[in-house]
Amino acid sequence: MKKIFLITAATILALGMVAAGILLWNWHSYEMPQIKGDTVESESDGLEEISRKWFSEYFRQFHGIFVPPNCHVVHARIEDTQLLDDLDTPYIQIDYEVYAPFGGSGIVKELELTDTDTRWLYTGQMVLSWEPDGDDIYRITEKMSPVQYQISTPEFQQERQKPQTQHFEMKTDEPMTYYIRDGVLYVTYDSGEDFIEVPDGYEKVCSQSGGTYNELLPYNSYVVTEEFTGFVTGHSLLYSTDRGETWNESQIRQGGYAANPFLSVTDNGYYVTMAADRSLGNDYYATYYSEDLENWTPITLPDYFCTNLTCSFWTRDGKGYYAKGGEMMATLDGGETFQDIVVPGAEEITGELGFDPFDTVEKMYEKDGTLYLVMGQGDDGDYMKDGKLSEALYRSEDGVNFSFVEETADDTPEQAG
Numbered sequence: 001m002k003k004i005f006l007i008t009a010a011t012i013l014a015l016g017m018v019a020a021g022i023l024l025w026n027w028h029s030y031e032m033p034q035i036k037g038d039t040v041e042s043e044s045d046g047l048e049e050i051s052r053k054w055f056s057e058y059f060r061q062f063h064g065i066f067v068p069p070n071c072h073v074v075h076a077r078i079e080d081t082q083l084l085d086d087l088d089t090p091y092i093q094i095d096y097e098v099y100a101p102f103g104g105s106g107i108v109k110e111l112e113l114t115d116t117d118t119r120w121l122y123t124g125q126m127v128l129s130w131e132p133d134g135d136d137i138y139r140i141t142e143k144m145s146p147v148q149y150q151i152s153t154p155e156f157q158q159e160r161q162k163p164q165t166q167h168f169e170m171k172t173d174e175p176m177t178y179y180i181r182d183g184v185l186y187v188t189y190d191s192g193e194d195f196i197e198v199p200d201g202y203e204k205v206c207s208q209s210g211g212t213y214n215e216l217l218p219y220n221s222y223v224v225t226e227e228f229t230g231f232v233t234g235h236s237l238l239y240s241t242d243r244g245e246t247w248n249e250s251q252i253r254q255g256g257y258a259a260n261p262f263l264s265v266t267d268n269g270y271y272v273t274m275a276a277d278r279s280l281g282n283d284y285y286a287t288y289y290s291e292d293l294e295n296w297t298p299i300t301l302p303d304y305f306c307t308n309l310t311c312s313f314w315t316r317d318g319k320g321y322y323a324k325g326g327e328m329m330a331t332l333d334g335g336e337t338f339q340d341i342v343v344p345g346a347e348e349i350t351g352e353l354g355f356d357p358f359d360t361v362e363k364m365y366e367k368d369g370t371l372y373l374v375m376g377q378g379d380d381g382d383y384m385k386d387g388k389l390s391e392a393l394y395r396s397e398d399g400v401n402f403s404f405v406e407e408t409a410d411d412t413p414e415q416a417g
């Protein structure tokens with residue numbers, strides 16, 4: 001009798017182990033039922049009726065012992081549905097809850113469910129599209145989250161493709177400079193201890209086509225000094241001669257174009273260079289001169305050269321410079337005649353790299369009677385040193401011949417968050 005009992009117990013144990021093995025194998029090889037491509041039979045062609053019937057049948061698959069504990073569902077219930085018609089194909093959003101008594105880590109991850117205050121109770125959302133697939137048969141052609149659906153809508157795509165305004169930190173290495181914060185243009189004369197608002201300056205100076213704003217003003221497009229502060233708008237000069245206490249606007253021309261302008265102050269007057277015409281993607285520049293900030297006289301420029309300028313600068317004694325990429329010309333007699341200026345290559349850098357990366361005149365300035373020029377790399381530059389883009393600094397004692405001084409780091413302000 002005892003022997004029979006032992007045999008029976010061993011048989012039961014063996015069968016149990018086999019059953020457990022089969023069960024574990026089924027759990028291990030379990031594949032989550034897919035939603036996209038799944039079908040349901042429905043006599044109704046309404047999206048809500050089709051979706052509710054499919055939902056009930058889909059979650060019924062998560063019952064039974066062959067479903068792994070982490071995917072086991074006791075019940076699932078639709079809380080709300082919403083028809084969506086922002087796209088060409090109609091969609092339906094389903095808000096639902098799932099009760100998974102074993103923690104449901106598998107189904108929570110697969111369906112991207114969210115915890116609730118109730119243990120083992122989760123909420124979920126899905127957006128589905130359907131198409132007929134035979135008599136009274138409907139197939140799910142797309143499954144996404146509400147966020148993914150929103151991203152797909154034309155309104156979101158239009159907003160996404162709209163250029164965004166970039167924001168920048170203040171240039172702390174310049175004691176007198178401009179600063180833009182929260183859609184307001186300021187100037188400072190004491191390294192940022194005090195800021196003075198430029199009335200309507202942000203709209204007049206920074207606005208661009210398409211509703212964006214240019215908050216990184218080109219170096220030679222503005223002047224901030226105690227004696228004179230000025231910014232070029234599309235058609236005028238916004239300026240102050242008393243450290244920003246009062247501001248005036250002088251109209252230079254009728255109309256203008258949103259291309260980089262340039263402003264210079266000389267011993268005898270003011271020079272503004274701005275885009276006066278646009279054709280086939282090219283900006284055509286003109287220069288205007290004023291002695292009194294009221295009357296402006298155009299200076300005749302060589303038509304063959306003054307398109308798409310990257311820099312323009314007039315020195316204190318009235319020499320004018322115009323640069324387009326790496327090419328440059330100058331007038332030494334106030335605009336009567338013009339001559340080509342050749343900026344030599346940076347031989348030291350070329351010798352190290354095997355090529356000269358500097359190909360665009362980006363800014364010019366005077367310091368202690370010496371004229372300086374900065375040659376950058378243009379929009380496609382990628383030569384970096386110590387983690388920053390490099391520039392080449394040149395100087396000229398006579399305003400005609402330039403010599404390479406050194407390689408410097410690009411001092412463009414950091415983008416602000």
